Amino acid sequence: MAPIIGKAKAAVDISIAYLTGIRHLFHRPYTLRFPQQRYAVEKGYRGRHLLHLDRCTGCGICAWICPEKCITIVPRGQRWYPQYFYGRCCFCHFCTDYCPEFALEETVEYDIAEYTRDRLVWSPERLSKPPVKKDDKYVFSVDTIGGASQVPQKEE
Amino acid sequence: MSAPPKPVPLTTVESTETSESGAQTLTLSVGPQHSGSGHMRLIVEVDGDIIVNVAPDPGYVHRGIEKIIELRNIIKSIPVIERPSIIDASNLNHAWVRSIEEIQGVEVPRRGQYLRTLLNEMNRIMSHLYWLSIYGVFLGHTTMFMWPLGDRELFIDLAEKLTGARITYSYLVPGGVRRDLPPGFAEEAVKRTEYFEKRLKEYDRIFFNNPLFTSRAKGIGVLSKEKAIELGCTGPTLRGSGVDADLRKDEPYAAYPELDFEVSTRPDGDSFSRAMVHMDEMRESCKIIRQIVKKIPSGPIRRKAPIVLPRGVAYGRVESARGECSFYLIGEGGDKPYRARYITGSYRNMAAIPAVLLGNRLADMPTAWWSIDYWPVEADR
Ligand code: SF4
Ligand code: SF4
Numbered sequence: 033m034a035p036i037i038g039k040a041k042a043a044v045d046i047s048i049a050y051l052t053g054i055r056h057l058f059h060r061p062y063t064l065r066f067p068q069q070r071y072a073v074e075k076g077y078r079g080r081h082l083l084h085l086d087r088c089t090g091c092g093i094c095a096w097i098c099p100e101k102c103i104t105i106v107p108r109g110q111r112w113y114p115q116y117f118y119g120r121c122c123f124c125h126f127c128t129d130y131c132p133e134f135a136l137e138e139t140v141e142y143d144i145a146e147y148t149r150d151r152l153v154w155s156p157e158r159l160s161k162p163p164v165k166k167d168d169k170y171v172f173s174v175d176t177i178g179g180a181s182q183v184p185q186k187e188e
Numbered sequence: 189m190s191a192p193p194k195p196v197p198l199t200t201v202e203s204t205e206t207s208e209s210g211a212q213t214l215t216l217s218v219g220p221q222h223s224g225s226g227h228m229r230l231i232v233e234v235d236g237d238i239i240v241n242v243a244p245d246p247g248y249v250h251r252g253i254e255k256i257i258e259l260r261n262i263i264k265s266i267p268v269i270e271r272p273s274i275i276d277a278s279n280l281n282h283a284w285v286r287s288i289e290e291i292q293g294v295e296v297p298r299r300g301q302y303l304r305t306l307l308n309e310m311n312r313i314m315s316h317l318y319w320l321s322i323y324g325v326f327l328g329h330t331t332m333f334m335w336p337l338g339d340r341e342l343f344i345d346l347a348e349k350l351t352g353a354r355i356t357y358s359y360l361v362p363g364g365v366r367r368d369l370p371p372g373f374a375e376e377a378v379k380r381t382e383y384f385e386k387r388l389k390e391y392d393r394i395f396f397n398n399p400l401f402t403s404r405a406k407g408i409g410v411l412s413k414e415k416a417i418e419l420g421c422t423g424p425t426l427r428g429s430g431v432d433a434d435l436r437k438d439e440p441y442a443a444y445p446e447l448d449f450e451v452s453t454r455p456d457g458d459s460f461s462r463a464m465v466h467m468d469e470m471r472e473s474c475k476i477i478r479q480i481v482k483k484i485p486s487g488p489i490r491r492k493a494p495i496v497l498p499r500g501v502a503y504g505r506v507e508s509a510r511g512e513c514s515f516y517l518i519g520e521g522g523d524k525p526y527r528a529r530y531i532t533g534s535y536r537n538m539a540a541i542p543a544v545l546l547g548n549r550l551a552d553m554p555t556a557w558w559s560i561d562y563w564p565v566e567a568d569r
Contacts, residue, residue: 042399049398052390053331062338071345076370078352099264124267124358129366138352174345 062174067143069170078125079142081116083159088113088135094127103127106156113156118144139163213240218553220248226564230541230557237550242542250568254530261523262288262497266358272532273566274355276315278307279508280532281360286441287504287515288362294493298443300364302484305443307350307359308506309473309480310343313384315509316466317343319561323463324395326554327404332395339387342380349373364490374481381474388471396467405460409544409556412457419539423511424469425560428462430455435507446483449476459544459559466561496523510534510561534567 064071073079090112095103102120105112114127128136141163146152212235219229227249233241253272257265269284270277282304289296296304317336324332344354349370351357359366395401411421416429426433434451436444452468454461497519505514511533520526537560544556 045397045399049394049400052394062341074349074370076352076367077348097263099260099267122267122356123353124356125352126263126358174341 060175064172069172072171072173073140073142075140077138077140077142078123079139080118080144080154080163081125081128081159082137082139082162083114083156084135084137085113085156085160087133088131088156089133090114091132093130093132094136097126097130099124099126108156114159115156116154116159117152118154119149119152216550220245226562228564228568230545232545232550232553234550239545239548239550239553242545244538244541246538246564246568248568249565253569254528257528257530258524258526261495262362262525263495265528266361267356269530270356270358271565272569273315273508273510273534273563275318275563276311276509276566277356278304278311278359279315279506280513281358282308282442283504283506283508283513283515285360285362285504286506287502287517288497289493290502290504291498291500291517291519292362292493294363294491296364296442297488297491298485299368299487300489300491302443302480303350303365303369303489304360305447306477306480306484307347307357307365308442309476310347312509313470313473314340314343314347316470319466319509319558320391323558326558327401329395329401332391335387335391335394339384342384346373346377346380349376361490361493363493364488366490368489369481369484377481378478381477385471385474388467391467396464402460404552404555405458405463405559406456407458407460408548408552409459409559410457411540411544413455415543416457416540419543420536421511421540422536423507423509423533423561424462424465425511425537425540427451427453428465428559429457430461435505435512439505441506443480447476447479459555462559462561496521497525508533510563510566511536530569532566532569534561534563535569537562538567 088111090105092105092112092114094114095101095105100120100122102117103114104117106115125138128138139162144152213233214235216232216234217229218232220227229245229248231243231245232239251271253268256268260268266281266284269280273280317340321333321336321340324330324336347357348354350373351359351367353359411425411429413430416426416431421429422433430453432451432453435441436449437451449472450468452465452472454464497517499521500519502517502519503514504517505512507513512531513533514531516527516529516531518526518528540560541557541562544560545553548556
C-alpha cells in the first residue's frame with residue numbers, strides 16, 4: 033500500500049509545484065530594460081560625487097582616506113582641487129564622510145560608464161556640475177505586489 | 189579519506205588507473221571554470237559512477253587580503269574585507285570592527301548595535317537567497333534560479349535605503365555605523381518581510397516539497413553529527429547535522445541578546461537538512477528584522493573612535509551567513525595592524541567537502557556539494 037500512497041503524494045506535490053509556477057506567469061517581472069527604464073534611486077544613494085568648488089580648500093584628506101587611491105589633487109590657478117579616476121572608485125564614499133569642509137556630496141547618478149578610459153577621469157570642473165536631470169517617464173521601484181512597479185509621475 | 193589522488197593536468201578527463209584491488213578508476217577534474225564547482229577545482233576519482241576519492245583544489249581566487257590589510261589603515265581596509273563575500277558583506281565587516289573595538293576599548297551605542305544587527309540579518313537573507321538560486325540552477329530548476337534572485341531585490345533595495353549602496357555597504361565602522369534609519373524605513377521593512385514570508389511558502393511548494401528535489405536530496409551527502417564536529421564545520425552545515433551551535437546565541441553580540449529568535453537545527457545531516465536550515469534561518473531573520481524596527485532605541489549611532497590601533501591583541505568573531513567569521517588582530521600602536529588573521533565560514537567548511545561526497549554517485553555531486561554553501565572566494569580570501 034505504502035508505495036501507492038507515496039506515488040499519489042508525489043503526483044499531488046508535483047501538480048502543486050506546477051500550479052504555483054503557472055500562477056506567476058501573470059506577475060510583473062523585476063527585470064527592466066535598462067537605458068529606457070530605470071529603477072528609482074533616492075537621495076542618499078552613493079552614486080558619483082558632486083564637488084563644491086567654493087568650499088574645497090584642497091587639503092587632500094579625501095585623497096588620503098581613499099582606499100583605492102583614485103583621487104589626485106590637481107592645481108587650478110592659485111587653488112588645488114581633487115580629480116577622480118572612476119575606473120578605480122568603489123563608491124565607498126569615505127572621501128565624502130571625511131571631508132572637513134563638506135565640499136563633497138553623494139549624487140543619485142550611477143550610470144557613468146564610458147567608452148574610453150580617459151573619459152573616466154573626472155576633472156574638478158566636471159565633478160562640480162550637478163547631475164543632469166534624466167527623463168523620468170519610465171522610473172520603477174521595487175514593489176511587494178510582485179515585481180517592479182512604475183513610480184507615478186509628479187504633476188509639475 | 190584515503191591518500192589524495194595524484195595531481196592531474198588541467199584537462200577534463202584524465203588517466204584511467206587500476207587500483208590494487210583490480211578495479212579501474214577514472215580521475216575527473218571538475219572546474220575550475222565554474223562548471224558547477226564555483227571558482228575552484230574538485231579532483232574526483234570515480235569507480236563506475238561512485239565517487240571513491242575527492243580532493244578539493246582551492247586557491248584560484250586568492251587575493252592575499254591578509255597582507256593587504258597589513259599595509260592599509262583600519263578604515264581603508266573595510267572595503268577590502270567585504271570583497272571575499274560581497275553577498276554577505278556586512279557580516280564580514282562586523283567581525284573586523286568587533287576586533288578593532290576590542291583593542292581600542294570603544295563601546296558602541298545601543299542604537300548603533302541595533303542598526304548593525306539589522307543590516308547583518310538582511311545580509312543573511314540575501315546571502316541565503318543567492319545560495320538558493322545557485323542550488324536551483326545546479327539541480328536544473330530554472331524557476332528556483334529566477335525567483336530568489338528576484339526576491340533578493342526586495343532586500344537589496346531596503347539596504348540601499350539604509351546605507352546608500354546596494355551590495356558593498358562599508359556601513360559598519362569602528363565606534364558605530366555611518367548612517368541613521370531613513371524616514372519610512374520601518375513600515376517598508378515590515379511590508380517586505382511579510383511579503384517575503386509568503387514567498388517562502390511558495391518556495392516550499394515549488395521546490396522544497398517537490399519530489400523532483402526531495403528525491404535527489406534526502407539521504408544524499410550525509411554528514412553525521414560526530415563527523416561534523418570532528419571536521420570543525422560551522423554555520424548551516426553544522427546545524428544541518430543536528431548540532432545546536434550559533435554564535436548569536438552562544439556568545440551574544442550586538443543587539444542579539446535582546447532579540448527573540450530560534451536557532452534552527454535538523455538532525456539528519458543530509459543535503460535536505462542543510463537546505464532546510466537555510467530556509468528556517470531566512471524565516472527567523474524576517475522575524476528579527478521586524479523586532480528590530482519595532483524596538484530600536486533612540487540615541488546616538490556612533491561614538492568617536494580613533495583611527496589608530498593601540499598595542500594589543502584581539503579576537504573578534506561573528507556568525508556570518510556561512511558560519512563563524514573571525515579576525516585575530518595584533519595592533520602595535522600605528523594606524524595599521526601588525527597582523528590580521530582572517531578566517532571565514534567557507535574556509536572551515538572546506539573539510540566537509542570530501543566527507544559529503546565520498547560514496548555518492550557522480551550525478552548526486554551538485555546536490556551534496558552545493559548544500560554545504562561553500563563560497564570559494566570567501567575561502568580563498
Ligand atoms: S574635497 Fe574636501 S577633503 Fe578633498 S581636498 Fe577639498 S576640502 Fe579637502
Ligand atoms: S568613494 Fe571611496 S573609492 Fe571612490 S573616491 Fe571616494 S574614497 Fe575613493
